[in-house]
Each structure stands twice: as structure tokens, then as C-alpha cells.
Amino acid sequence: MAQNTEKSPLDLLELLEPGKYFPDRRQQAAGATPDRRQRPQSGSASSDRIAAMLENVQMFKDLEWAQVKALSEYIQIYRAPPKAVLFREGDQGDFMCVLLEGKLDVHKEDNRHVDKTVTTIFPGRSLGEMTIVDGEPRSATAVAVVTSILAVLTQENFMLIMRDKPALSAKLLFKIAQLISQRLRQTSGILVDYLEN
Template sequence: MTETRENAITDELTLLGAGQSFEEEMCHMLEGAWMFQDFDWPEILALAKVVQAYAAAPGTVIFREGAQGSYLCLVVSGRIAISKEDGHGASKEVAAMGAGKMVGEMALIDGEPRSATCTALDAATVVLLTKDNFQRMTQQYPALGLKVVMKIARLLSQRLRRTSGMLVDYLQD
């Protein structure tokens, strides 16, 4: 991780493995995620070389609202909560997500501070892709980088459509 603020947060996570000895296990983690279901094995293998898997104990903050973002998070197992602070400093849970879901993807795109806090609800395994590793992967494997960006764009589009629908419902009440 490059940002000091997120370094302190990721210190709470336990690295599960890295390098060639962990590559096959990492590939199996990735191929089980909906985002990568249409990726072929060489793409999964290339992606496995640039991500890290971590264990998060219940209550562990994976990233915090307002911190400078430097990675996205794929939930492999367990559940996480997404929360935002309201105008009075109270935290409100806005979503809970389980295995196969991705959060923090905006950090790879815009580099802006985190828009929400992500916390492990129970014991979770997460895979992190840092912005630096994503850029390296994109330089080495441009087609793979484009494929990942298109998946992120599709995810952001789905979330925007859902949020727009919720806003319309809210405004009509």
C-alpha cells in the first residue's frame, strides 16, 4: 500500500500468502468471484500475481471513509458492512455484502478519498488489488487491464442505476 493512512488500516489484516507457493490457491479464490467468471485461466493467473489475500477478524476496518484510497477489495468469504457518516458524525450502515462482492473500486479509478467505511462483520477473507499493482498489470497485460476496467465500469453503472432509482423513490415520498 502506498498511502500511510491505509497502511495503518491494513496492518489490522493478516496476510494469508504470497508468491508462487500461494498462486494456485489465489487463482481459485479469484475464479470463484462473479467478476472474474468469464476470465480464462491465463487471465486469472496474471491477476493472481498482482493481488494479495488477507484474513480480517470480525470488526476489522478494511478501509475508512475519508482515507486516501489505494486499493479495491474483493470479498472471498465472510461478510462486510459498508457504512457512511451522517451529517452529525454518526455511522450508518448502508449495505452488507458477502462472498463475490467487490468494494473500494473507485480508488483504482479516481484516487479520491474513500466515500465509505468497510468493516468485516464476521471472519472474512478478502483479496486486495492496489492501484500500483493494477497499473503494472495494465502495462504488462493491456487487454486484461481493459477487461478489469470494463467490469468495474459495469459495476459502477449498476450501482448508479440502483441509487438513482432509490433517490427517485425517496423524492416521491
């Protein structure tokens, strides 16, 4: 049986243990090492800090503090160097992310196979949400313009939220549906303007 040797784009980014991005002397003293599947312990200082960052993100503004705190336990923090490709158009996706620091460009291939920048993502914005819902290939390519810090929710961890915290997963799905709807309306408006010219 052949093994899948394909790497996730996340494997190419630096996973920051929460204490590295949000220094926590207790973790440093304990000599903690990052593990992609390891979540911060509930109530840890690092999950409090991650929750404080997520609380200011538009997508999570309607969540209660306890829900943001619960969500933070499923989040991993990554650093992407300049020009790092977070994901490519057409690739199978398995995570969404929120930009905490830095800047990302989103590219889409035109009919001549030339990459065109369609938008720039600034801190507080999320991207890649559709793959959490539909599991379809990525609709665009995302590239770090400068060193960027990302809060990442994998599809696997989202499934754990659905199993362990159904009320939270329902709110997240509702927020994702709202975001996709807003973006579709914006795209429709741009298309109408384009067709009129």
C-alpha cells in the same frame, strides 16, 4: 524531509501467505514468510488456488482462465478480524478487495455525522474499486462483521498489470466501469423511491 508515517489499513490486517490460506506443503517445507510486496511465483500451486477462487467472483466471470491466473499473481490474501476497519470514509484509498469468506458492513455518515449501514457485503462481492480508477478518497467505511478473508489488489499492483498486461487491465477497467454503472443505477432508483415518499 519528513517521512510519511501514516499506516495503510492493510498494515492492520493479517497478510496470509497463500500457503497459509491455501495450504501448499512445498511452501511450508521451504519456510516461506509473507512479504506484502512479494507476489506468488507464476504457476505456483497457491496462485492456481487463488485463481480458482477468483474465477467464481462475479467481477471476473468474463475473464478467460489464463487471465484469471495472471491476475492471481498480483493478488494478496488478508484476514480481517471482527470489527476491523478495512477503510474509512474520506481516507485516501490504495486498494480494492474481493470478499472470499465472512461478511462486511459498509457505513456512510449522514448529515448529523452518524454512521448508517448502507449495505452488507457477502462472499464473492468486491468493494473499493473506485479508488483504483480515480484515486479519490473513500466514499464509505467498510468494517468486518466476522472474521473475513479478502483478496486484495493494490493500486500499485494494478499499475503493474497496466504496464505488463494491457489487455487484462482493459478488461478489468471495463468490469469496474460496469460495476460502478450498476451501483449508480441502483442508487438512482433508491433516490427516486425516496423522493416519491
